[in-house]
Amino acid sequence: MIAKEARQALALQRFCQSHPQLLEEIRELEPREQAQQIEWAFEDAAQEQGIEPWELALQLIAETPEQLQAMRLETHREVADALGMSWQEYCGFNDIEPS
Numbered sequence: 001m002i003a004k005e006a007r008q009a010l011a012l013q014r015f016c017q018s019h020p021q022l023l024e025e026i027r028e029l030e031p032r033e034q035a036q037q038i039e040w041a042f043e044d045a046a047q048e049q050g051i052e053p054w055e056l057a058l059q060l061i062a063e064t065p066e067q068l069q070a071m072r073l074e075t076h077r078e079v080a081d082a083l084g085m086s087w088q089e090y091c092g093f094n095d096i097e098p099s
Helices: 004-017 020-026 031-049 053-061 065-083 087-094
Strands: none
Touching: 004 020, 004 031, 004 053, 020 031, 031 053, 053 065, 065 087
């Protein structure tokens, strides 16, 4: 599985590869501005699909459906921990099948 630290960068790289027109449109901008435009486009793409940016990132980097599901559950467990909720309570609240 891809290290958590590398996930977002890899997702943005794959997003850019699938959107060459975006890179063409922003090529004259400073690198910092390019990065910002890519982030905004990425977030807009997630919103258009009705998902959160983290979900789009996982979709772009997962190599198998099983890996995608494992990364989703990992992320949800981290959120449950951060919220101080039990896994069962979190799953019930978010309509997730506990594993």
